[in-house]
Amino acid sequence: MAHPNEDLLREGYAAFGRGDLDALQNQFFAPDITWHYPGKSPFAGDYRGTGEVVGWLMRTFEVTGGTIRVDLNTVVANDDVAVALTTINAQRDGKAISDDTVQVFRIRDGKATEVWTYPADLYANDAFWS
Numbered sequence: 001m002a003h004p005n006e007d008l009l010r011e012g013y014a015a016f017g018r019g020d021l022d023a024l025q026n027q028f029f030a031p032d033i034t035w036h037y038p039g040k041s042p043f044a045g046d047y048r049g050t051g052e053v054v055g056w057l058m059r060t061f062e063v064t065g066g067t068i069r070v071d072l073n074t075v076v077a078n079d080d081v082a083v084a085l086t087t088i089n090a091q092r093d094g095k096a097i098s099d100d101t102v103q104v105f106r107i108r109d110g111k112a113t114e115v116w117t118y119p120a121d122l123y124a125n126d127a128f129w130s
Contacts, residue, residue: 005077005107009084012112013072021057025050030111037117041129063129064090073100082107088119090128097128 008028015023035047035056043060047053060068068090076083082105089098099119106114119125
């Protein structure tokens, strides 16, 4: 039987895959969520609150023409933290990316409160999102 936080992440990634940002905002993210995205691209930074996080995610859909896809490979979870091993695929402006990424989620009361993203190739991510 899967840990409830593993199920939470699987549901969250499925919602993202459907483009259901309302479900992410209302069911998956805590109101005070902080998302840390590394690098030097215009997408890098710390996003605070569901408005900023969902706005940032919407930008990823917009600039990729909806081609962004996150393949969830593995989830490991306990009562406080869940780790997702993913592959991010997207295209934009004649560029393409396929990058293995680790995302670490702090979870409280069944919602993600903080997220750290760790791309395998930060330079490729910076080039793609710039």
